[in-house]
Amino acid sequence: MTAPTAPSDSKSFFHLHLVSDSTGETLNAVAKAAVAQFEMVHPVEHIYALVRGPRQLDRVLRQIESSPGIVMFTMVNDKLRRELETRCRELQIPCIAVLDPVMQVLGAYLGTERTEKPGSQHTLDAEYFSRIEALNYTMAHDDGQNLDTLEEADIVLVGVSRTSKTPTCMYLANRGIKAANYPLVPEVPVPPQIEALESPLVVGLVASPERLMQIRRQRLLSLKEDSQTDYVDLDLIRSEVTAARRLYARHGWPIIDVSRRSIEETAAAILNLHTERLAPSD
Template sequence: MLSAHHEAVSVNSRVKTFYHIHLISDSTGETLNTVARAAAAHYERFHPIEHTYALVRTPKQLHRVLQEVEGNPGIVLFTLVDDGLRRELETRCRMLEVPCISVLDPVVATLATYLNAQSEPRIGAQHTLDSEYFRRIEALNYTMLHDDGQHAETLDAADVVLVGVSRTSKTPTSMYLANRGIKAANVPVVPNVPLPATLEEARHPLIVGLVASPERIAQIRRNRLISLNQDEETPYVDREAITEELVATRRLCGRNNWPLIDVTRRSIEETAAAILNLLSERQYERSAQ
């Protein structure tokens, strides 16, 4: 028999238990979402139903949130600066007998001890319109302008250039990097279409090749054509033709000593993390010279 806080559902012929998780923030809630999903990933058989409440800054707003928590009991994670709201939330959660965790408290407390300083919390402090914020905006503007081989004459201004055949996630990976403040351009490798001369001439950016298995690319391309109501057979989805495209990409990267990343089984986040590691290693090597 399942408890009141858990229910069973069938997903792809497998029974999964789902549970409610309430994410309460006085800011955008991005921190909570990241922490919650990272933790939930450790329990594959359990499926979280997320209830996200952003910009909770008044007792009236908190009251509405608590009504939702009472109606759907589950784990409560929060980031609230206001002491009054924190106390009210923790008190009500104890009454409802649901776990209630301030996710930043252990880290903030450790920093206070290590730095021998008192915390000075400010709502949304991580989203201040400072130089870092405007660096990210500049990176986003550059990345959008240099998507899919556009404006190749200014490729050397990029921090990272992604090279690969169609459907190797170049654009979403570029956008993810841009949101981290990295100017990322991407250039497609297209059969019988010459690459821009500025690509191999570029010296400032880290140039990375993206590849995947022919089967994976063919599947994604076929789904793309179906979504466009174009399901006829073309070289675009032919595995042999795709294999030739991938061989050309590998040769290009080998000739120029550019690193390659196989994205077949990687998420966008994992691909971006690998690129950031390569960029960090490159910067370290250059600083050591």
């Protein structure tokens, strides 16, 4: 059956209804990843979380009826699912159960039935508390803090200013990785605690001097500060990057260029390095 299409004059903006019986994080991530593949379209998102009963679903259906568009959902209750799908068919709008293909393959391969437990991935298990511990550690070791306990880190990021050290560390912490970072500052010696690290994976972050200058200028403008400082001098930034690369090379630390990488891409590359480091050697 071919999915109905939106009128041609409404394709740049469309209503996207995201219905979940849990927090909606998984569904939101899938929706954003899918929509990002289409240029010149802008979803008007309607997000409904913790939809676990008829009263909540009725509210959702009224909203869908008043603003028809694509419906994506993650719900395990069969009765609620059927009601949502039936109403969408009546309205002649697409209704997509985003996890069904994955669940079907897993069920067939494992030879077992799924459990009808909403939000089971968010249970308070050991992995959850490990992420909380990692977040606490990462926040306490941001921007060169608490150098004496850096050996407890899984990963330490080193880099000059504006190489996305802090947001990358926070992303890694959300994956259960204890991540710390240290900022390289011109004319300031690297402390011995950094030079002597053995247990953590130390990764050097760099970016092109031109890209750094652009980001630093934007940062100064956002702070309403004078943009004519050494902080944005291109020649001095080149010297910073060169000195950073020499430091990384001296210690044999892997280098990642973040010039055109998103935080997610940088974190993925770091996680790959971490996995390779932990893998047993032949």
